[in-house]
Amino acid sequence: CLGPWEAVEGSGPTHASGDAGVCVPTKGFNIKSVHSHGLKLNVWDIGGQRSIRPYWKKYLGSTDLLIYVIDSADQKRFEETGQELAELTEDENLTGVPLLVFANKQDLVTAAPAAEIAEGLSLHTYRDREWQIQACSALSGEGVQDGMNWISSQIVNRKK
Structure with missing residues (x-):
């Protein structure tokens, strides 16, 4: 299990997962499989709305890698994003x-x-x-494959 794909609301994780041309904010969560470098990655795409954040930690068991997506253009929310990420990564499951x-x-x-x-x-x-x-643009796809390459190498190295 690749584990949660988390984001602060509006940052675009659903699109960044590779669905070119479709950008739909995640409401609640979605589960999808992504194939990369011969690996089948099970991704839990968890929405970033404030009402959903208290439930994030319920999905952390058996997480192999955490993907956190932020909106690079929403600089006024960087502090909030940093606090959410810090709190999330303190969980013993991570x-x-x-x-x-x-x-x-x-x-x-x-x-x-x-x-x-x-x-x-x-x-x-x-x-x-x-x-x-x-750095990436889910809209154009730039940088997404580089991130997927890093993910694949991390998963392979952790399984050794």
């Missing part, structure tokens, strides 16, 4: 679980660069796990 942050909506002129987002989220303080921030 100890040592690799983290991929998709910095989505990089196609917008108002998007912050991935390095700035990593700093804002204090990713450098995550010493108990491998992590990667990947």
Whole structure:
């Protein structure tokens, strides 16, 4: 199980999962299988609405990798996003679980660069796990495959 694909509302995780041309905010959660590098990844796409966030932790058991998607252009919510991510990664089910942050909506002129987002989220303080921030645009697909490559390598390395 690839585990939760989490995001703060409106950041675009459903689209970033590879459904080109379709961008529908996740209401509740969706389960889908994604094939990458010969692996079948079971993805739990969990919505980011405030009303859903209290339920996130119910889906963390057996998580192999956490994907967190943020809206790179919504800089006023970076602090909120960072707090949510920090709280989420403190869960005992996620100890040592690799983290991929998709910095989505990089196609917008108002998007912050991935390095700035990593700093804002204090990713450098995550010493108990491998992590990667990947700039992407779910709309154009740019950067999504690079993130999937990282995911696949992490899953393969953890299974050894």
